[in-house]
Amino acid sequence: MLPEVLLLKEFKGNDAEKLVKKCPVNVFDIEDVGNGEKKAVVSRPRDCTLCRECISGGGEENISLRRVRDHFIFTIESTGALPPEVLFTEAVKILEQKCELLISELS
Ligand code: SF4
Numbered sequence: 001m002l003p004e005v006l007l008l009k010e011f012k013g014n015d016a017e018k019l020v021k022k023c024p025v026n027v028f029d030i031e032d033v034g035n036g037e038k039k040a041v042v043s044r045p046r047d048c049t050l051c052r053e054c055i056s057g058g059g060e061e062n063i064s065l066r067r068v069r070d071h072f073i074f075t076i077e078s079t080g081a082l083p084p085e086v087l088f089t090e091a092v093k094i095l096e097q098k099c100e101l102l103i104s105e106l107s
Pocket residue numbers: 005022023024025026027047048049050051052053054055065
């Protein structure tokens with residue numbers, strides 16, 4: 001499921017740098033907001049493993065971590081015989097056939 005990372009408060013200056021360093025997979029970046037001020041932003045939410053390191057030692061009220069329950073990410077690896085887009089469409093056809101079989105068995 002798609003990870004969702006939301007900052008519920010602004011992390012500026014040292015707080016922003018600490019937050020960026022806490023994340024082992026570099027979900028956060030520091031952005032220049034002008035006037036020499038910098039703040040943390042969520043740049044790569046898809047990379048989040050929900051390890052909860054960013055809220056370790058408190059801070060659960062400042063960062064929201066969850067998985068989006070109706071957004072699924074699939075990874076397709078081809079051995080080279082068929083390109084991934086063909087594998088995907090063939091897999092969907094097979095899944096469709098299985099669903100139809102299940103529905104007919106149920107009725
Ligand atoms: S939960 Fe882990 S991977 Fe996700 S943003 Fe926080 S520290 Fe990074």
